[in-house]
Amino acid sequence: MFIKLFCGGDGNFLIVKFNYSSLIVEKLKKINDSRYIKSKNYWQIPGDRKVLKKLFFLFKNEEVKLDESLLRFKNCNMIINKKYNDLLKEYTKVIKLSGYSTHTYKNYLCHLKRFILYSEGKLISIRQRDIESYLLYLLEIRNCSHSYVNQAISAIKLFYKKVLNENQIDINLTRPKKKKRLPKVLSLNEIKKVIQITHNLKHKTILVFIYSSGLRVSEVVKIKMNHIDIERKMLRVPQSKGKKDRYTILSDTALLYLRAYRSKYKIYEWLFPGRGEKHLSVRSVQKIFKKAVSKANIKKDVSVHSLRHSFATHLLENGTDIRYIQEFLGHKSTKTTEIYTHVSKAQYKKIKSPLDQLLKNQ
Numbered sequence: 001m002f003i004k005l006f007c008g009g010d011g012n013f014l015i016v017k018f019n020y021s022s023l024i025v026e027k028l029k030k031i032n033d034s035r036y037i038k039s040k041n042y043w044q045i046p047g048d049r050k051v052l053k054k055l056f057f058l059f060k061n062e063e064v065k066l067d068e069s070l071l072r073f074k075n076c077n078m079i080i081n082k083k084y085n086d087l088l089k090e091y092t093k094v095i096k097l098s099g100y101s102t103h104t105y106k107n108y109l110c111h112l113k114r115f116i117l118y119s120e121g122k123l124i125s126i127r128q129r130d131i132e133s134y135l136l137y138l139l140e141i142r143n144c145s146h147s148y149v150n151q152a153i154s155a156i157k158l159f160y161k162k163v164l165n166e167n168q169i170d171i172n173l174t175r176p177k178k179k180k181r182l183p184k185v186l187s188l189n190e191i192k193k194v195i196q197i198t199h200n201l202k203h204k205t206i207l208v209f210i211y212s213s214g215l216r217v218s219e220v221v222k223i224k225m226n227h228i229d230i231e232r233k234m235l236r237v238p239q240s241k242g243k244k245d246r247y248t249i250l251s252d253t254a255l256l257y258l259r260a261y262r263s264k265y266k267i268y269e270w271l272f273p274g275r276g277e278k279h280l281s282v283r284s285v286q287k288i289f290k291k292a293v294s295k296a297n298i299k300k301d302v303s304v305h306s307l308r309h310s311f312a313t314h315l316l317e318n319g320t321d322i323r324y325i326q327e328f329l330g331h332k333s334t335k336t337t338e339i340y341t342h343v344s345k346a347q348y349k350k351i352k353s354p355l356d357q358l359l360k361n362q
Contacts, residue, residue, distance in 0.1 A: 002063035004120075007073040008044060014055075014073070016043040027058040047075055056082050068117040080113050087123065087163060088112075094162040099243065103218070111155035124164070131156060139176065146176040183309035184302045185343050191310060193296040194289070203288045205261040206272055206280075207307065209235075212254035214311035214328050216241065217286065217304050221279045223271040230255060240330050248328040312337065316344045 003024060006015040018024050028034050031054055034045040045051055052075055056064065064083060070076045081088060091112060095105045118134050119126060138144040138152060153175055160166040186194070191211055198204040210220050213235050227236045228250065235250045270279035289304035300306075308329070315325050326337040 002065055003059060004065040004067060005070060005079065006042075006067045007069040007071075007076075008047075011047070011072045011074050013047045014045050014052075016045060024062070030058060031055060047073060049075060049078060052078055052082065065120045066117050067120075068114070070117055071114060077113070080116060084116060084123070090163050091159055094158065098158070098162075101241070101243070107151060108155040108158065111152045112159055115152070115156055126160075135176075150175050182343050183313070183339060184300060184306045185313045186298070186300065186302060186306055186310045188314065190296070190298055190300075191307070193298065194292045197295045198288070198292045200288075201257075201261055201264055202272065203292075205257045206285055206288065207292065208254050208257045209250075210285075210304065210307040211311055212251045213237075213248040214308050214315075214325075215248070216308060217282050221270075221272055221274075221282060221285060224269060225267055225271060228258070228271075237330065244330065246327065246330045248330075309340070309343075312340045313344050316340050 001018070001021055001024060003016050003018040006017065008015040016028060028043050028045070031045050031051055033051075034043060036043050045055065066079060066083070070079060073079070088109070092105075092109065095108055100108065115131075115134060116123065118137065119130060122130070135149055135153065138149050139146075144152075195204060195207055195211075198207060206220055209215060209223065210217070215235075215237070219237050219240055223235070227238065229236065233250050233252070233255065234247050236245065236247055238245050240246060267273075269277065272280040274280040274284065286304050289307070293300075293302060312325050312329055315328075316322065322334055322337055322341075325340070326334050329337060331337045
């Protein structure tokens with residue numbers, strides 16, 4: 001016998017479906033506020049944590065299948081953790097020992113949990129074609145990006161190779177090619193508008209630092225005062241992407257904003273503190289930028305990361321050697337940095353359209 005769990009409504013309750021069994025019905029009746037919805041032929045139970053604990057206790061001898069709709073359920077993590085606790089603990093240990101960043105660690109766990117729900121928990125008996133079916137589902141049904149699907153492949157392969165020791169799963173998992181997109185860049189005038197329209201000094205200083213030094217949003221929120229070398233006008237970015245330290249430039253203007261900011265705000269550990277003893281969240285900075293772009297009436301589809309792209313592009317247009325830009329951005333290879341040559345207008349200005357020459361001779 002088995003029951004299958006679905007997410008109900010807006011994620012606040014669970015739907016239980018099963019082939020009729022008086023034994024299952026008797027167990028469901030023991031759960032407070034459970035009720036049979038006759039018109040839809042399923043049972044509905046509350047979604048709180050106490051109910052979930054009782055559900056898994058009552059059905060410990062039956063198979064509990066999980067539907068993908070549970071991703072919308074507020075206590076989805078508790079359900080998956082309850083059923084796959086040992087496997088997830090082992091997977092967590094593998095990710096951490098592999099030296100992945102916190103961001104990648106969270107993403108890999110989420111990818112595995114989504115795959116668990118899609119496969120209805122058939123992790124042990126899974127076959128190659130089941131995984132390939134899931135990848136097609138991500139690409140064709142959910143319209144996920146190729147980068148997203150590539151990361152899903154990496155997460156699933158790591159689980160089977162390191163946790164279940166299933167090396168055969170590694171075969172024929174072809175990675176979809178990444179779409180090549182040019183970075184979205186703001187003009188100097190648009191950067192000026194974004195900064196000037198932001199009146200909150202803390203918010204303004206954050207945006208100034210991102211553009212001044214070409215920072216990722218995850219890097220700016222973690223700045224500490226001892227990362228800033230005022231004499232050399234440099235900013236140390238410790239353990240950034242790829243687990244490496246780097247130095248980048250810090251402008252005179254950014255230092256002026258820093259001085260004004262420090263005279264107004266007390267700085268303890270983080271330059272840009274959030275709630276309690278934590279630094280400001282990435283999401284908060286994204287909201288700050290989005291609000292500023294809207295107020296500045298900029299219609300481009302840009303994100304806070306566009307400030308970093310703009311930093312690199314404007315340096316290139318000013319004649320800065322691409323190898324220095326590579327160092328400032330923390331790129332492993334100049335090939336990554338070369339993408340900015342495709343959006344820089346410095347060289348394009350020298351090229352004349354043949355139409356101009358044609359009309360000139362008339």
